[in-house]
Amino acid sequence: MNQVYTGKLLKSLISFNPGIYILNVFFWSLFIFSPLATGLLTKQIFDSIERSNVSFSYLWGLIAIWGGFVLLRSFLYFLASISHIYLDYYSTGLLRRNLFVQTLRSVSRLNVPGSLGEILNHFRDDVNICARLVGNSMLIPGCILFSMISFATLYSINNLVAIWVFTPLVVITISLNILKVKLQEYRSQNRQATSEVSGFIGEIFGSIQTIILGSAEERVAAKLKDLSNNRRKKIIKDVLLSKLIETFFSNINLIGTGILIIVAAEGLKNGSFSIGDFVIFTYLLPFITEVIDTIGLFLARAKITSVSLQRISKLLPQASPKEILAHYPLSPEKHQDVAGPLNSSLETLETLSLKNISYRYPNSQNGVSNINLDIKRGQTVVITGRTGAGKTTLLKVIIGALKFKQGFYYWNSRPIKNQIMELGAPNIAYSPQTPVLFNGTLKENILLGIGDKHLDRSLDLAVLKEDIVKMPDQINTVIGSKGVKLSGGQIQRTSLARMFARNADLLVVDDVSSAIDSHTEIELWENLSKLDKTIIVASQNKEAFRKADKIIVLKEGKIAAEGELEELLSSSEEMQYLWGVNQQKQ
Template identity: 35%
Template sequence: MMTYKSGLYTLNCILWSCIHVEPLLLGLLFKQFFNILKPGENFTINLFSIIALTSVYTIGRMINIRWGAMVDNKHRFNMSALLRRNMFESILKKPGASSIPCSQGEALNCFRDDARTIEDSISWTLDFIGNVVFVIVAVTIMVSINAKITLFVFTPLVAVVGIVQVLRSKLQKYRVASREATGLVTGAMGEIFSAVQAIKVAGEEENVVRYLEKLNRQRHKMMLKDTLLTQSLHSIFYNTVSIGTGFILLLAAGSMKNGDMTIGELSLFIYYLNFISDFTSFFGGFIANNRQAKVSFLRIAEVMQEDNLYNAVEHNDLHLKSGNKDTKDNINISEKFSAEDLTDISVEGLSYQYKTSGNGIEDIHFRLKKGSFTVITGRIGSGKSTLIKVLLGLLPSDGGNIKWNGKTVTNPAEFFISPYCAYTPQIPNLVSDSIKNNILFGLQEEAVDINNSLHAAVLEKDIKELENGLDTVIGPKGVKLSGGQIQRVAVARMFARKAELLVFDDISSALDVETENKLWNRLFKDRPATCLVVSNRRGALKQADQIIVMKDGRIEAIGRLEELLDHCDEMKAIWG
């Protein structure tokens, strides 16, 4: 990471090295001040000279610290932003249904805390370099004054390194445990907020609170261990240094008594000794932080699902400069990619198996023609939703081909997006914003016929009944709306994309029969789009040009409703 923005890192290093080395000059001024106190020295002239030099030093140091802080803030931001950018890119490139291997809370904790820990680790290398330069020069000067006493300066440093090495495994163990416990709490809170209605309906408020309290007690325990060990180490470092400093000053007093050291040399020695002692304490914290940064890198790699840690620090542009106009807001949805409009989709031998359960889909073959309405039906666990997710690239296929107008789709996750495809899942994802912004979701309002999308989604009546209409803020995941309204807002968002292929994954589960029938009727009347629908509802099955019957991850039969009711036992069982 040090080579990312190498010019910025170098400038930061120079500035902070100067900041750490500058006190060497002040120490020499202190020495000169005490030396002019001796009889026979021109006290007045020397005093004003020292005051003038000290003023120049102070002003220069203030300017240096200001510039150092500005550059360091920018450098720190670039370090953590690069990590977060690479994590985000990795997550987005993964199939949607398996983008993160942990809870959302753990992932957010990784974005926030682990990136900050690594940012600290990189930034502290600048302090380490500056301190090392200071110590080398200061020790050289101190050895020239009294080599015996100077040797005692390094005794606390050896003790600090030994303590850190002994407690290294515990540092890593407690940091991992505290981060995991924090992730469980934040993840649970996110799930609770998204399931408020279900919790209230089930009357499980007290049990949910008890569960959250249990997780918080566990987090408190783990965080206490981590914080206690970290603070104990800091205490040991400072106390070890203080005890060592006391012995050194006793030795220096003896040298003063014997006349081996002047008062100016003693003041210089004491002044430098304070900085060297601080470096000893800093060195212990620096090593401990690097141990914790290693844990953070491993956690980031886990979230990214990468074996190679270098992918987390891959150099990429952060696009921080103003004036970059290459955004979604400037893309008109009527502008389509240089590809043919849909005439035919064919699926050949599509397969996928979940690693945990072994379930999935196997050897799926079917075709969709332009303007057709195809329904995938089957019992619970038959593989309906899995088929949709593999088709759209939300799960990685284990085999098979998908062809659009006879051309193989090599990356379904990147291909099946607007304007090729629009998709509404079983559980739609809405954000805490207005209904209008949830439908537009980044598109230009003037490029979307939002009223037509509301009508097609059978949502216009609901909007009129809301106090703020389309500007109503719906809360996290649409918590202020009913289940059916959430589904229809997601459907309206899908219609706004004007896609060639519309995919509905069991949206009727949250709709009453009358609303569902209105939705299908309006869809057929207003839109010539090709539709792929997961449903067991009779209304959808009656409208279907083609029904795909799933059983145990395989296609049991394909045909129209009348044909399947004649010869397919599975279809008869579903129809009831």
């Protein structure tokens, strides 16, 4: 797994727009330093009141200057906040853009571990945590300088009082920040538990019919209850510790003031510690406490950010730190095709060759091994085998959804070194075994944003036109989430129409007719045979065998035999078995 480190994150996000970052450091440093000026003016005002020979105009002049500094501080806060909005936009925008692109480039959900709720949690919370660290870092220069200069100023006024007042406050603040690390840990567990609940609820809504038919309502409810109870426990820990820390922080200035009164009482009595001295101590006390807390919070968030970066790296194990932190324009009109393959401009397909290709699923022996395959332009190749033989896996290797562990892949004579990045539209179009449809119109689901130049032809090829005529709004009929308003055959043919609309050189189909009646299936195969395309189909269907120029027979992830139908029926026991099973079904 490629780990992204906190230092690299800060360096990348700061250098993405250094002008905005420097502007933030400048404005926030001025804002942090401004209480020192108003504090010294406040001391001067109270010291002047103690002296009887100060003119009325001088005193009001000081008050006017003090008011001007307060207004200036408010204006600085406004400028700093505006610049921080831009910094937050660039930080979160760049990270989310890169995560989204890398997720899309993973192609298959097999390459993206975790439920939908967990993935959304990464995009929302983990990115926010990383961006907040950058936001905190811009405060650190001003905080460090302010705390040092303020303490030196108070130390020069009365060193004994300064030490007695601030030593316990620093100890308390550091202790509370140590507790904040634990709080962030609880908060992370809370978010994880929440994402598990939301992800499971999403799965329930997507599988209501399956749950009812399987009489699994009680078991599903029990599982949801367990997840909810776990979330409740995490929330209680989070809230209790949060309120404890909040209670201490809300009273820390009162503690400091109390210590100040006790320590400075004798000085106030004998005149060695003036009212002005007391005022500047009490005035700067909350600001110094706040900047110490900010420094501690930055160190705590650095640790939490490291955990978030580990989670992001785990989400996208194939993405390098360079890809996750890469700099790209965030304006859509400046960078349109952010999600496409790095190199989708392959030459027109003439030959496709796989040499000793192997792929194994993580922590499993399932997959394909030592696959040698040569396909010429215009051929229809059927990949067949028993259930679990590796048909779908081989198709996903061919389209680039799975990255093979060993072997060589050639598009014409060109070696494909990273098929996940290099393969895809417009050269390859794929119709999966279980199509994914969205809650939109039929037309939107077929085109998915591309032009409709090949739409009419794709409907003919997928044998969909007769069905569309019967729909209430024809091709603009809303089909519902996952295509719930369509039949199983219509869902499969919609996926085929989506594939045909791409007009790709290589068409890859996983089980073209599993939910289609025999008459429509024959018509589909007739349409496929008329195309001047290279077609690879995973199927156990007799009609597919008859139309194939070449049949690849898989057994336990390896090629057991290959050739034409008649040849295989006479020489391959595995093919004879598959043909016999089909005859029994029919």
